[in-house]
Amino acid sequence: MSKLDYCFSNDYMVLRPDRAGPVEFLHLLFSPKVGRNRAVDCFTSTEIRSFARRLVQVLLLSLSGPLAALGAAVEFVLNLVDNVLHGRMEYPDRSSPTYRSVMGLIDRRVDLDRSIKPTDSRFDAALCVMASKLAYENEAFIRDVVTSHWQMELVRFYNCWNEFQDAYAAQAFVFCDKAAAEAELVVVAFRGTRPFDAAGWCADLDPSWYKIPRLGHAHAAYTHALGAQRNIGWPKWVEHIKGKPQKVYAYYTIRDAVKELLEANTKARVLVTGHGSGGALAALFPAILAYHKEKAVLDRMAGVYMFGQPRVGDAMLAMFVERNLDRPRKRHFRITYGDDSLPRLPNESSAVHFLHFGLGLHFDKSYKLKQITMRAGAEGDPERGGLLFGGGRGDEPRELGRGVYLGYQRGAYFREGWLLLLMRVLAVALPGLTFHRVQDYVNAMVLGGYIPKGN
Numbered sequence: 001m002s003k004l005d006y007c008f009s010n011d012y013m014v015l016r017p018d019r020a021g022p023v024e025f026l027h028l029l030f031s032p033k034v035g036r037n038r039a040v041d042c043f044t045s046t047e048i049r050s051f052a053r054r055l056v057q058v059l060l061l062s063l064s065g066p067l068a069a070l071g072a073a074v075e076f077v078l079n080l081v082d083n084v085l086h087g088r089m090e091y092p093d094r095s096s097p098t099y100r101s102v103m104g105l106i107d108r109r110v111d112l113d114r115s116i117k118p119t120d121s122r123f124d125a126a127l128c129v130m131a132s133k134l135a136y137e138n139e140a141f142i143r144d145v146v147t148s149h150w151q152m153e154l155v156r157f158y159n160c161w162n163e164f165q166d167a168y169a170a171q172a173f174v175f176c177d178k179a180a181a182e183a184e185l186v187v188v189a190f191r192g193t194r195p196f197d198a199a200g201w202c203a204d205l206d207p208s209w210y211k212i213p214r215l216g217h218a219h220a221a222y223t224h225a226l227g228a229q230r231n232i233g234w235p236k237w238v239e240h241i242k243g244k245p246q247k248v249y250a251y252y253t254i255r256d257a258v259k260e261l262l263e264a265n266t267k268a269r270v271l272v273t274g275h276g277s278g279g280a281l282a283a284l285f286p287a288i289l290a291y292h293k294e295k296a297v298l299d300r301m302a303g304v305y306m307f308g309q310p311r312v313g314d315a316m317l318a319m320f321v322e323r324n325l326d327r328p329r330k331r332h333f334r335i336t337y338g339d340d341s342l343p344r345l346p347n348e349s350s351a352v353h354f355l356h357f358g359l360g361l362h363f364d365k366s367y368k369l370k371q372i373t374m375r376a377g378a379e380g381d382p383e384r385g386g387l388l389f390g391g392g393r394g395d396e397p398r399e400l401g402r403g404v405y406l407g408y409q410r411g412a413y414f415r416e417g418w419l420l421l422l423m424r425v426l427a428v429a430l431p432g433l434t435f436h437r438v439q440d441y442v443n444a445m446v447l448g449g450y451i452p453k454g455n
Contacts, residue, residue: 014208014220071196078105097144102195103136106420107439110145113446125451128273128305131189133438146175160250162224168203170225170250170281174257183268186261192276204310207346215291216316222280226251236292269302275438276342279309290324304332307441310345311354318357332358337440338365363444365395400424
């Protein structure tokens with residue numbers, strides 16, 4: 001099978017674990033000359049000099065099956081324990097509206113903070129962070145929360161297909177603030193990487209990329225997850241591909257759903273959001289809309305809120321997004337918290353230099369807006385740092401104390417559950433280890449004071 005079967009760019013570097021054997025793994029671990037490795041599609045002159053990341057990726061790929069089984073078992077047991085602790089003697093059903101993901105058990109909040117009104121500057125960000133958190137759950141749970149708790153309308157839940165099999169695929173849902181015919185707000189929320197999803201972890205660590213004409217270097221794993229097609233990449237209409245079965249590709253199905261909603265209501269505006277790798281998909285989704293010149297949708301794009309998002313492209317992609325979406329007003333808000341390690345990925349710069357774009361809003365561990373940056377990489381940027389470990393500043397005991405008293409100081413909405421407090425104790429026992437926790441982003445949006453709105 002030729003390289004052209006797997007690429008749609010004249011300049012690319014894509015890791016191919018399906019081709020890797022023991023010899024390729026050893027070569028990938030110890031030699032930076034990845035262009036000579038059968039498990040990598042790229043030009044022969046390409047070099048990658050990151051031993052640690054390649055080692056981590058090899059380990060994750062080899063453990064993906066056992067990790068998925070372990071994750072399913074842990075999630076099931078945690079739901080069973082949670083049911084018993086809350087007096088519900090019922091057997092957990094993974095498809096039921098009461099079954100929670102690990103992320104949902106860490107932060108049990110499902111209600112919106114009613115003190116934040118639609119006219120508040122924090123409203124869009126607060127709604128988006130809750131939608132990003134909800135995206136980790138199953139369809140029944142999402143439908144129950146959107147309709148019963150938020151009094152809004154779920155349009156559709158998408159469990160999407162990745163054209164490159166056995167790879168990270170997008171999951172998302174779309175909802176409106178009112179019935180579709182009366183909607184004033186349409187929200188697209190992408191799911192991030194689940195705690196035991198090895199394919200998702202590999203996507204976050206993967207330095208693979210494509211250079212797409214007019215767009216720049218785009219992160220290959222997230223490009224695949226959004227539904228890029230073999231050989232041809234991003235045709236405007238995937239239905240026109242001969243002989244292809246109709247599958248749910250994230251970009252195309254969500255784009256068509258949003259266009260239909262906007263055509264039904266000329267007053268509706270659009271928000272796109274995601275946490276972690278979901279934020280990476282949220283960043284790329286409007287970029288592809290601009291690539292296809294979907295002006296009718298882009299003109300109604302009110303904001304893109306990305307929480308703890310890894311990098312998705314190079315300077316050319318950043319300039320493309322700024323030119324098409326952030327003028328005359330900023331609509332990309334890249335929000336980071338504390339020592340979250342995911343926004344530092346991927347930091348491989350020997351082949352292509354991945355950068356952030358959009359307005360950066362960084363919250364410190366007191367949920368104060370501490371620093372605003374345009375791009376990561378500047379001196380003093382909070383997103384500079386190691387791969388898995390934070391600054392090791394000894395803040396873990398203070399965070400544990402804050403987690404305990406915050407509920408009493410600010411009310412029941414901020415009271416932390418047993419699993420989250422257990423994680424904070426673990427962080428004290430393992431100082432320097434940072435957690436990519438969505439609940440800190442929820443707290444920051446509610447407590448953080450002024451947060452810009454795209455419109």
